[in-house]
Amino acid sequence: MTDNRRPTTTFSTIGKSVAMIDAAEKTTGAGKYADDLSLPGMLIGKILHSPYPHARIKSIDTSRAEALEGVIAVVIGPDAPNPFGILPVGHDEHALALDKVRYVGDNVACVVAVSESIAEKALELVDVEYELLPAYFDPEESMRAETDLIHDNKPHNVEKDYHHAFGDPEKAFAEADYVAEGRFLANEVTHAAMEPHSTLASFELDPHTGKPGRLIVWSSTQVPYYLQHKLSLVLEMPMQQIRVIKPLVGGGFGGKSEVIPLEIIAAIAARKAKAPVKITYTREEVFWAHRGRPRTIVDLKTAVKNDGRITAVKARVVQDGGAYCSYGVVTILYSGALLGALYDIPNIQYDGYRVLTNKPACGAMRGHGTVNVRFAFESQLDEIAAHLKLDPAEIRRRNLLQPPCITINGLRVQSYGLPECIDQVVTRAKWTERKGKLPKNRGLGIACSHYVSGAANSIIRSDMPHSTVNIKIDRDGGVVVYTGASDIGQGSDTMVAQVTAEVLGCSLSRVHVVAADTDLTPIDIGSYSSRVTFMNGNATLRAAEEVKKQIAAAAAKKMGCAPEDLAFRDDSVKKSSITTDALVASALSTQPSVSGRVEGQILRGSLQQKRKDEGPKDSMSFEEAVVAAIDFHGALTGTGSYAPPPEARGGKHKGAGVGPSPAYSYSAQVAEVTVDEDTGEVTVHKVWAAHDCGRALNPVSVEGQVIGSVWMGMGQALTEEMVWKNGMLMNPGLLEYRSPSSVESPEVEAIIVESIDPEGPFGAKESSEGSLAATIPAISNAIYDAVGVRLHECPFTPERVLAALRTKKSAKSLNLTEGVDPTSPVRFREHGGALWFKGKGPERHALDPARRTIHAEGGAD
């Protein structure tokens, strides 16, 4: 299955489409995910969640639950009071609530029983006495809070706010020919990975004391190292006493890129119950764990000259971050840092507020921090183009960066494939020929986006390299790669194997990858910010080079030439000065025999041993060369590591640590849609998406990442929305949280653009997050081209499209929408379901204790 559209390179496996090395495990169902694992004597844990958005815990009585037959232990907050959180500045979470609960779904207690059904029954026997507190749901109201703060040390419920000014924005706005201004609202979305979180924790018996010794945790996580670190904080155990193993993960998208409460609770429960404990979230619990993309208010102003050149951008961003910090500080910083880094913008004013509310915490989701501001920016840029009568593609071409350069906010840009991405989608979509000439209600929209290839500064600040990889080759000629990279379905194990096979010139089937097991694999800080190919790939490259040097030295001695003269390719080591065809005749073929068995260990007296002892020759099999080297060193090992260079670590202003990256990927997209004016439905026919990934190491995998990003962006653009009413999530299920099925999904043409990054492994950059953000504004711009309405609030549901069409026809906008018109939205609506109505939300159940005791509505509604 060769990929013929792209220039053929001289590489042996890099650039060729390769099936994932764990594909068979997945297509046969043999591969094990966390919930597929079990241990003898394993108990099941079920978590009791808060039914209230904000309440103090006056007492928890677990006696009735503990008395139920089959219940082994009940864990509550005081069992593990140490706080934790993904960011060192945000250690504000407790595995189980200590003094108060802060959102509907907060964790209160965990029952551990011999079966799930008994554990569930016991949940109802845990008696918790709550004292309701006023709750905050709207971010702009929560920012003005004086009393009953969500976290006492966070005045006005503001987790963090930043105020940056680069260049002289005021002057630029004064001298602008035209200033566009508008408020944009992006509603809340979540990862909704297919695999619910699951964790199995088990203590080994300490052989000397008989007490619980080392802890082993199998967990569905993107960050085994950070999990190990937080477990050691909460359990007060040294990290080397904790082993974290990542089985197959059924999708992460950021939802598993921090420590989720069940992971700590399972470990505490295993310690208390003195038996292995497994906890698996229900789908509802996954929605409550959340850590998705915060609903965001973006007030955006852009100043331009008449020729379309952007001279200044002013953005005020308010993120409804939920009840805990999570990645909040990073998210609000990303929104500012990357807002100004796609185009050449000389003056930037940024005011970012990360606000706390009594809702599940938001964290990192694919495209972390850049998606909602990109929706605002690319929509407004389109409005400017219409105002200045410029073609939307052309106005983007007039604002491109001239790399290599440092942006005004200190971000280093080297390889910059955006121009070619724009050209590719403009030509493939026949943009110039068709724009404005399509049949009624059908339109084209264009937008661009980008993303980091890994955050240059790691979350836990240290001088430690971000990625380290070990390689071992022993006498069997098999190559074993030990990497901390966490494959969550994006194919990092396959990438590591491909890079190793390319450097060593051996076949992919010879490489075995051991990944994400803290006992065996060196530290890699995890799968987030699209860093794995760039950073772990570079570490793998260096480890393989180190081992290759040892093999080359030994082979060169045998063949009487200089090590540099040797070419490693097709499982053999040849003198590169001799043309390959002359060698083919004499080459010793150790291709895998029909049965796939590659020559085993070279034993004394064997045919290969005799050949090894002969004199110099022009080529050796990979295995012979390995054995020759082993005779000198014993098993060959190599270590490679990667840390981003200092010049890629960004500026000095406060908060400058977030945004810098060794390289950025770029994406340009054109969407073609039809809008049904009667029903308000938007149909996306096709999306052309060109993505600059530096070099496509595995084209089929890169295309899969680009298509998956565009598709997830389309989900946020059209159907996905978390619907809130008084802090209650109205649609915690995959039926109501409408992640698109195959019928709603458009055809996506992924176009790979290769700008060959100077520092990426074989020139590669990220390809799995950069293409998400552009889809949303591309669709909103296409809707404008189709029916002439500018939607400033996503998702563009039929209700919103209809409301916008009615407003455009200047009919009094029906009071169906609390008077909110999506073309100029004001605030988030707390509505009870898809249709907005002004009535009260669903009444609490008659027997609900809150209804009996508290009549006064406690919420600041």
Add this chain to the structure above:
Amino acid sequence: MKKQLLELTINGRTHELASEPNALLLDVLRVDLGLTGSKRGCDDSSCGACTVMVDGTPMLSCTLLAASCEGQSITTIEGISEHGSLAAIQKAYGDWGGAQCGYCTPGFIITVKHLLAENPDPKDEDIRSALSSNLCRCTGYTQMYQAIKAAIDAEKKGLASM
């Protein structure tokens, strides 16, 4: 609840086991029989990751009582590969990026197996609607279509060479 004796025929083998009357087929497969290939992805039978074949028809094993499947022939993902080697659809899903994280893949392969049994040469819309009850969060479905077409071609070539 008192367990009852239950006889289930799964992937051609008969299993006799004691299980509670309210036991779901998915849990019996995963916990009692260790066939963990079928997955639970939701609470309300909306994701299709638990799809298994019951007498040739794809069914959601998360909303089927195990007791109701006595006397029926159940095929799970573990029973798809033929005599030890990958079925064409399994190989194609691997080669064409039909599976990324793989959590939804077992459900899709059962669904596609049924689609191709009913309609050996489906048009694009047939494939789209047949797959619409299984959710995937990684691939955006596009590469699954390529995988299915590749599997159809492989089957044709395979038959031609027979």
